Structure formats: structure tokens, C-alpha cells
Amino acid sequence: MPASPGTVIAYLSEAAAAVRPVGSWAYAAATLTRRAAAINARHTGAGHLPPGADGQVARALRAIRRERSTVQRRVDPLLTDDVKLILRSVAGSTWPGAVAAVRDAAVLLAGFAGAFRRSELAALNISDVIPSRHDGVYLRVRRSKTDQEGQGQVKALPFGHDPLTCAPCALWRWLDLLVVVDGEGGRPALVRAVREAGPPETHVCRRERARPEAGLPLFRSLAGGGAIKPMRMSGHAVNEMLKRRAAAAGLGPTRYGGHSLRAGFVTQAFRAGADSRAIRRQTGHRSDSVLAVYDREYAPLVGNAVTGLGL
Structure with a gap:
């Protein structure tokens, strides 16, 4: 130099x-x-x-x-109906697959409702989960791809109408399992906790409960037999989990990846009529230029005059 x-x-x-x-x-x-x-x-x-x-x-x-002059390859967005399809295929899991089902449902709903990048999901700690009696759950993002100085952002996950798609419910079901694991309850206690959790047919998001140790990772790696490891999931693991769950639900696994949840949030929000400022409140984008890509490529009929031609 x-x-x-x-x-x-x-x-x-x-x-x-x-x-x-x-x-x-x-x-x-x-x-x-x-x-x-x-x-x-x-x-x-x-x-x-x-x-x-x-x-x-x-x-x-x-x-x-x-x-x-090549078109950049982009993963397909997972929209609300796609997320519901995956969650239904996950909901019927039994031991030991039920442990992964609880974790993966929490990752899916937090990632979709919070418009998370996979690296942000992997970096979450239990201390970043902030319950709100009125709003649901807040998740604190301490650092992100576009926030290298660590100014942070808080994302709100509101209470859902359906227990299957309620993001706070999914997070608390997973946290209930972590209470058992971090409290050294052992395998029998974890089996009981999974059975007590049962399928997501009722809301559990407003119950009073114990909290796991705050400084530990939120989303953990899993071992065979339903064991929960102490180390956090990697961004790559989040990506592979989404592909695996998409394939199990009958969706093409090569079309989806870790970014499908964030892309799905933006696309679904545009289709629902949200403006770019409201979308950026959750995604953390600093300008509309990146959002325009989603609008153009994933929701081309939104606000398009072709829908009024009467064809």
C-alpha cells in the first residue's frame, strides 16, 4: 500500500x-x-x-x-401458506424427532415473522428474548450484516391467532425444553417435557414459567436420540434445516434456503399491501433499493396495472 x-x-x-x-x-x-x-x-x-x-x-x-450479464440466483421466498405447510408436517413428530420439531418450528416462525437473516438467528442468545405482556416477544439483534458497529435492533414477534403459527408460542415451547436441559434434568425429564408440550393445539405464550440461563445460545445443535447440545446452531445448519423441512413438506429443497424466510416476509408483506417503510421497520434495511428487488421479482402483480385490463 x-x-x-x-x-x-x-x-x-x-x-x-x-x-x-x-x-x-x-x-x-x-x-x-x-x-x-x-x-x-x-x-x-x-x-x-x-x-x-x-x-x-x-x-x-x-x-x-x-x-x-448473468442473472443472480435467488432462493424462492417461503410465504405464509408455505410456512404453514411445513409446520403441519413438523407438528406430528414423536420422540426423539419431536425435539427437533419444537426447535425447528421456533426457528421457522422467528425467522419468518422477524425477517431474520440466518446468521442473525444463529447468533441469538436466550438473553435476547424479551417477553412483552402486550405485544408478544421482542428479539434483540445485537449485530448484523449491515450493523457491524453493533448498534442493535429490536424485532417484535406479535401474538398469533393460530397456536400453530404463533411465534411467541413456538419460542416458549423451545425455551421450556431448554429449562430442562440447562437444569440438568436429564433425558427422562426431557422426554416428559416433550410429551407435556404436545402438538401446538393451544396457546402457551402467556403462561408464567421459568427461564433458562440467559447467557447461553437460543437455538442449539442437536445430537442423535433427541439430545440438545450446548453449542449454537450455525447459519449453515439453519440453511440445511430449511431445505430438509421444505423437502419433507413436498416443496423443492433446491429452491429454498436460509434467506427464504427473510425474502418470504418481504414478499408476503408487499402482497398484503404494506409500504416499504413499514417493511424496513422489521427487516432493518436502510433504503428501499434492496426491497425493490423483492417487489420486482417476487410480487410483480402488486400494484401492477395489468391486473385491471379485464383479460
Whole structure:
């Protein structure tokens, strides 16, 4: 350092030309854009003028994107009916699969109602669950992809009408199991707790109950035989769980992933007539530019004049 714009452009151009043995590009345009941003940030942090300051690097990146001209692959959104379909397929599970069913229902409903990224779900601790007598449950996001300084955000999960789709109910059913596990109740106590929880036919979200240890992870990894591990789920595990549950419900697993819950929230909200400001209150997006992608690609008939042509 400091690197000249020409050096950075040469580096990006060489990386853009690299191909894998199968003939596909070695690096996506988004990867090269991220690398250019990292180079600029490193220069700025060291007190140097960033190579991209004069616009030459940005123009080179635009040229690379034009040359590629490929449509970015996006996972399909999981809409409300899809989430209900998955939850119904999960609800009938028996021991030991019932433990995973309780956890996965909590992940699904928290992720969908809260418009969470999978990394945000994985990072939640029990202390981030804040009960609200009037509103349901608040979940505190301490840090996110667009909040690296850790200013934080609080997301509200309201009481649901149906016990099957009530996000606070799903969270408390899972927390009830964690009380047993963290209290060293052992396998017999966990089996009893699962049986007492039963299928989600009644609301449990307004009951008084004990809380697990606050500093531990909220969503945990599972072992065989229904055992709950002390370590947290990873973002990758959230992604794989969603694919697995989608396949079990008869949905194409290759079409869905960890981002399907967040994309589903935005898409369903647009279809329900919500405006972008109301959606950003929950997603945490700072502008409407990203939301416009969901609006354009997943809800193209919302507010579209073609619906009034009388065809």
C-alpha cells in the first residue's frame, strides 16, 4: 500500500478472467465487488486515499458485470401458506424427532415473522428474548450484516391467532425444553417435557414459567436420540434445516434456503399491501433499493396495472 487504481483494476481483471476446470467463472461479480470494497476500506483505515476514490475501479467493475450479464440466483421466498405447510408436517413428530420439531418450528416462525437473516438467528442468545405482556416477544439483534458497529435492533414477534403459527408460542415451547436441559434434568425429564408440550393445539405464550440461563445460545445443535447440545446452531445448519423441512413438506429443497424466510416476509408483506417503510421497520434495511428487488421479482402483480385490463 498504497495501491494505484491501475494495480487494483489489473488484479480484478485477472480474477474476473479466471475459470474453473468445468468452464464456469471462478469468481462471481459480487465477490469481486466485495474484494474491491475491502481494498478501499483497508487503505482508508491505514490513512491512505482509497484506489477507488476517482471512479476508475467502479467503472471497471461495471464493465465486468456487463460482460458477465448473468442473472443472480435467488432462493424462492417461503410465504405464509408455505410456512404453514411445513409446520403441519413438523407438528406430528414423536420422540426423539419431536425435539427437533419444537426447535425447528421456533426457528421457522422467528425467522419468518422477524425477517431474520440466518446468521442473525444463529447468533441469538436466550438473553435476547424479551417477553412483552402486550405485544408478544421482542428479539434483540445485537449485530448484523449491515450493523457491524453493533448498534442493535429490536424485532417484535406479535401474538398469533393460530397456536400453530404463533411465534411467541413456538419460542416458549423451545425455551421450556431448554429449562430442562440447562437444569440438568436429564433425558427422562426431557422426554416428559416433550410429551407435556404436545402438538401446538393451544396457546402457551402467556403462561408464567421459568427461564433458562440467559447467557447461553437460543437455538442449539442437536445430537442423535433427541439430545440438545450446548453449542449454537450455525447459519449453515439453519440453511440445511430449511431445505430438509421444505423437502419433507413436498416443496423443492433446491429452491429454498436460509434467506427464504427473510425474502418470504418481504414478499408476503408487499402482497398484503404494506409500504416499504413499514417493511424496513422489521427487516432493518436502510433504503428501499434492496426491497425493490423483492417487489420486482417476487410480487410483480402488486400494484401492477395489468391486473385491471379485464383479460
